[in-house]
Amino acid sequence: MGRAVAAEGEDRRRHIVISARRAGSVDVTAIAADLGVSKETVRRDLSTLERRGLVRRTHGGAYPVESTRFETPLAFRTGMHAAEKARIAAAAAELLRDAETVFIDEGYTPQLIAEALPDDRPLIVITASLAAAQVLATRPRCTVLLLGGRVRGRTMATVDRWAAQMLSEFVIDLAYVGANGISREHGLTTPDPTVSEVKRQAMRSSRRRVFSGEYSKFGAVSFCRFADARAFDTIVTDTRLPQREARRYALLGPEVLRV
Template sequence: MQSDERHRRILARARSDGRVEVSEIATELSVAPETIRRDLRVLGEHGLVRRTHGGAYPVESAGFETGLTFRTRSHVPEKRRIAIAAADRLGDAETVFVDEGYTPQLVAETLPTDRPITVITASLPTAEALAAVPSTTVLLLGGRLRGRTLATVDHWAVQMLGDMVIDLAYLGANGISRDRGLTTPDPAVSAVKGQAVKVSRRRIFVGVHTKFGVSSFSRFADVTDFEALVTDSALSVAEANRYAAMGPRVIRT
């Protein structure tokens, strides 16, 4: 089997399963593990995967984005810890933007229910999760519904946000890096996120460690736009300090 064909099959497996293991794919393709490690190194150099111990996971790009099914299965304990830590930073905010995605949804579900809060979101799952909470008013942004994430986008959502002044925004991203900021594969999603950044007085990033050092297609914010970056403890202390040196507090849960 030629290297190009191996690369294609390795990438396809990583994207379908969310991760590829060296030992498993080596057996499947009938090649030595060292061959797979070289293949992963090449794919990593092209920005298609991120290598981990014993394997790799796919990097989201303009041509590939994970859906809700994968996100609700991946790193769930870490995401729940992130949600608790992020919700603890609510402070006196009364109006809160909650981004699309599973981690922001978990933040929304962790917000206090003993005082009135207005939540603005483009996410149908988040709106549904909060709809029965008596103390929470949910404002669902209009627009085109993306089937992959069940969130609204395009000018309707952007215009609605443009008329608001929001106390606090909880935002996710497909990638966050010190030099390229926060990015996402779809420019339509990026426009909604970027507008939320503009109209919010405070901004908190929530995301697992695999988001760090990754760049996707469309940029919507800088690291310096955020008061805090809330992630899990698998982000190294050294890397956390590099982001903290740019201004935001980095919270490793």
């Protein structure tokens, strides 16, 4: 009897994970109606899935945690937390200051940072992101260096040792770095080792480093660790990250901006 109940529970939790990955999130009320169980049962399932590192709980639901087996494509990310990402990108771009050479990471928020960079001054931009390169290449005062390597279709960015090796030849004033997750215990993580290699080299090659990401990244942990939160000068996120949590990250060293 116990095994039958356990199997039913595992089937239910598998359905929740699949639904969250397909839609980007799940709502407790909706998933309870879909499964024909109580909302309390769904909440317990979400707690179990969160302990396993498969979802992150939110008020009234959950969203999937990216892993080596699951990662949201770039096209999907453009519609998620769009207003917050735009504010974060604008604030991050203001941190350019006197930098003349800049690294732009792969991902949608770094792409928005590229769009927000000023076009009234000479700038050399090194990037793995085809989208960021396309945004900046037409600017007359901007020189774009696109890292070579295998193009990763999910994020439309170059990865692998070729990209990391080319990046190792530069000394960069400022790096805008993203991640799939950031935590005080495990640092900054991403699901793919080839992506992690490029990010790790960007950290080594830069004098100043800025992490930009919406609140949902905080506390999330993926497969490949590439940096510690202490390695960043500034962390830019949105106001949904609680002030008390922002202070905990600030105690590690970075300035934390909530916008």
